[in-house]
Amino acid sequence: MTDAVSKPMLEVSDLHGYYGKSHVLHGVNLHVDAGEIVCLLGRNGVGRSTTAKAVMGQVLARGSVRFKGREILGMKAYEIARLGIGLVPENRDIFPDLTVRQNLMLGVKDPRAQLRGECRWSIDDMYALFPRLKERDSTPGGVLSGGEQQMLTLCRTLMGDPDFVMIDEPTEGLAPKIVELVGEFLQEVRKRGISILLIEQKLAIALDISERLYLMGHGRIVFEGTPADLKNNAAIRKEWLEV
Amino acid sequence: MEFIVISLLNGITYGLLLFMLSSGLTLIFSMMGILNFAHASFYMLGAYFAYQISTLVGFWPGLLVAPLLVGAVGAAIECYGLRRAHRFGHVAELLFTFGLAFVVEEVVHLIWGKVAVDYRIPAELDGTLFTLFDTSFPIYKGFMMLISVGMLVALYALLTRTRIGLIIQAALTKPDMVEALGHNVPRIFMLVFGGGTALAGLAGVIGGNAFVTEPGMAAAVGSIVFVIVVVGGLGSLGGAFVASLLIGCIQTFSVGLTISITDVFALIGVQLPEGSQVARLTITQMAPVLPYLLMVAILIFRPRGLMGARES
Numbered sequence: 001m002t003d004a005v006s007k008p009m010l011e012v013s014d015l016h017g018y019y020g021k022s023h024v025l026h027g028v029n030l031h032v033d034a035g036e037i038v039c040l041l042g043r044n045g046v047g048r049s050t051t052a053k054a055v056m057g058q059v060l061a062r063g064s065v066r067f068k069g070r071e072i073l074g075m076k077a078y079e080i081a082r083l084g085i086g087l088v089p090e091n092r093d094i095f096p097d098l099t100v101r102q103n104l105m106l107g108v109k110d111p112r113a114q115l116r117g118e119c120r121w122s123i124d125d126m127y128a129l130f131p132r133l134k135e136r137d138s139t140p141g142g143v144l145s146g147g148e149q150q151m152l153t154l155c156r157t158l159m160g161d162p163d164f165v166m167i168d169e170p171t172e173g174l175a176p177k178i179v180e181l182v183g184e185f186l187q188e189v190r191k192r193g194i195s196i197l198l199i200e201q202k203l204a205i206a207l208d209i210s211e212r213l214y215l216m217g218h219g220r221i222v223f224e225g226t227p228a229d230l231k232n233n234a235a236i237r238k239e240w241l242e243v
Numbered sequence: 244m245e246f247i248v249i250s251l252l253n254g255i256t257y258g259l260l261l262f263m264l265s266s267g268l269t270l271i272f273s274m275m276g277i278l279n280f281a282h283a284s285f286y287m288l289g290a291y292f293a294y295q296i297s298t299l300v301g302f303w304p305g306l307l308v309a310p311l312l313v314g315a316v317g318a319a320i321e322c323y324g325l326r327r328a329h330r331f332g333h334v335a336e337l338l339f340t341f342g343l344a345f346v347v348e349e350v351v352h353l354i355w356g357k358v359a360v361d362y363r364i365p366a367e368l369d370g371t372l373f374t375l376f377d378t379s380f381p382i383y384k385g386f387m388m389l390i391s392v393g394m395l396v397a398l399y400a401l402l403t404r405t406r407i408g409l410i411i412q413a414a415l416t417k418p419d420m421v422e423a424l425g426h427n428v429p430r431i432f433m434l435v436f437g438g439g440t441a442l443a444g445l446a447g448v449i450g451g452n453a454f455v456t457e458p459g460m461a462a463a464v465g466s467i468v469f470v471i472v473v474v475g476g477l478g479s480l481g482g483a484f485v486a487s488l489l490i491g492c493i494q495t496f497s498v499g500l501t502i503s504i505t506d507v508f509a510l511i512g513v514q515l516p517e518g519s520q521v522a523r524l525t526i527t528q529m530a531p532v533l534p535y536l537l538m539v540a541i542l543i544f545r546p547r548g549l550m551g552a553r554e555s
Contacts, residue, residue: 056423058419058423076429077422077423078422078425078426078427081423081424081425082425086423086424087423089420089423093417093420095412095413095417097412097416098409098412098413102409105406105409106409106410106413106421106424106426107424109424109425109426156424160424160425
């Protein structure tokens with residue numbers, strides 16, 4: 001464990017990202033250590049989702065992204081996923097015509113390892129955590145409520161047994177009670193040894209569950225610190241977060 | 244009655260053959276977002292490959308080998324051609340498939356010449372399956388039906404009962420998400436393209452000797468297949484199936500109907516003025532234009548097709 005702590009799980013340095021010709025990320029630096037929940041805060045459009053997509057190999061980027069010490073920038077998205085990175089996208093991207101169970105099965109990268117019980121999670125684990133999904137087992141994903149879809153997309157990514165997940169705005173548009181449920185679930189995920197990069201806009205959940213947080217503005221990191229640091233720094237909150 | 248039953252059987256046979264072509268085209272479209280203009284060229288390649296194989300070792304090995312060869316050619320073209328063109332956008336991809344259709348046609352000219360080749364129905368399948376009233380139904384048509392239905396069942400089972408089918412279904416709508424879950428989507432694209440072209444090749448193997456194997460066969464069937472995917476709804480397998488049978492039946496029924504436009508209007512109580520050239524055209528004469536009329540009508544009244552999901 002000490003060895004894992006000394007070496008960051010994910011290390012992003014001087015990351016530049018592009019959508020076509022527009023330059024969206026201007027040298028992002030951040031790191032996530034093993035077993036940490038790190039929050040990436042910021043207003044809409046400052047490049048938080050783009051950062052996650054760049055790590056996942058889904059946008060054109062340069063700079064450096066190291067995962068468990070290995071350079072992954074330039075690899076294909078499926079190769080990056082197979083190294084143990086999961087992305088839960090903001091729009092949730094449920095497969096609408098497939099059932100809840102089929103959606104979960106698609107999260108599995110290696111069906112044989114899953115059958116041998118070598119993965120951290122099974123479909124039954126997910127159903128135990130979210131009984132609501134079990135009730136909806138044979139329902140097409142497209143007709144689930146927003147909260148159910150959020151659970152499903154989280155569970156689907158975890159079925160691939162990642163060591164590190166990036167979760168983009170999981171609480172957006174959800175009722176307070178479900179936000180609480182998501183927060184508890186993320187703690188449970190961390191307990192099983194998975195590091196999390198949580199992209200959020202809501203300060204409350206970020207301050208509540210994360211060890212460290214980064215604040216983004218105009219495509220770069222403008223603040224780094226603990227939740228307490230941010231609580232005490234009203235000026236930076238006002239400039240980069242509050243509307 | 245006899246006319247109806249026989250035409251229906253012929254229409255279904257032809258429709259199933261068309262579905263073998265349109266199913267691949269529509270799968271490729273929904274996955275990659277491009278209409279493959281060269282799709283019917285793979286149908287032609289299937290027929291020529293089968294002809295070549297039949298001159299060497301007979302019809303039966305060709306039934307298996309020719310579609311596999313066509314599929315391999317298709318997969319290679321996706322991997323080394325289309326994937327590169329994809330980086331430059333949809334227009335580049337469209338132009339690529341457009342050019343490919345001409346390349347295939349010219350290559351066929353070079354190798355097999357400009358006239359039809361003698362690709363025949365094997366002797367053991369030549370003959371009459373049954374005679375209904377006075378009209379005979381050939382064994383080979385029954386064989387075509389058997390192969391088509393077998394293909395249909397296999398395709399359905401593959402898509403709904405296997406893991407790879409599940410991945411394909413998911414990649415049809417959200418390829419980026421599927422890739423982020425750790426599935427090799429570029430390889431899935433290649434498999435679907437290869438599989439779709441192999442189906443077109445199989446259609447060529449059993450259609451080439453039922454009709455004619457000549458360099459114009461791709462163009463002849465290509466436009467009909469486009470009509471089918473538009474009428475059925477772009478990207479809809481179910482729609483392609485219904486539209487294939489519909490177009491198959493329209494074509495076989497219309498060539499058998501010798502009544503004229505005047506007669507048709509008379510049926511609904513409208514008397515057309517005598518002497519007009521157009522009014523004296525028979526349905527048979529109009530047969531080639533009917534599928535296109537249907538397509539235009541669909542585009543006007545139901546632009547997303549019979550069973551298409553998307554509006555555009």
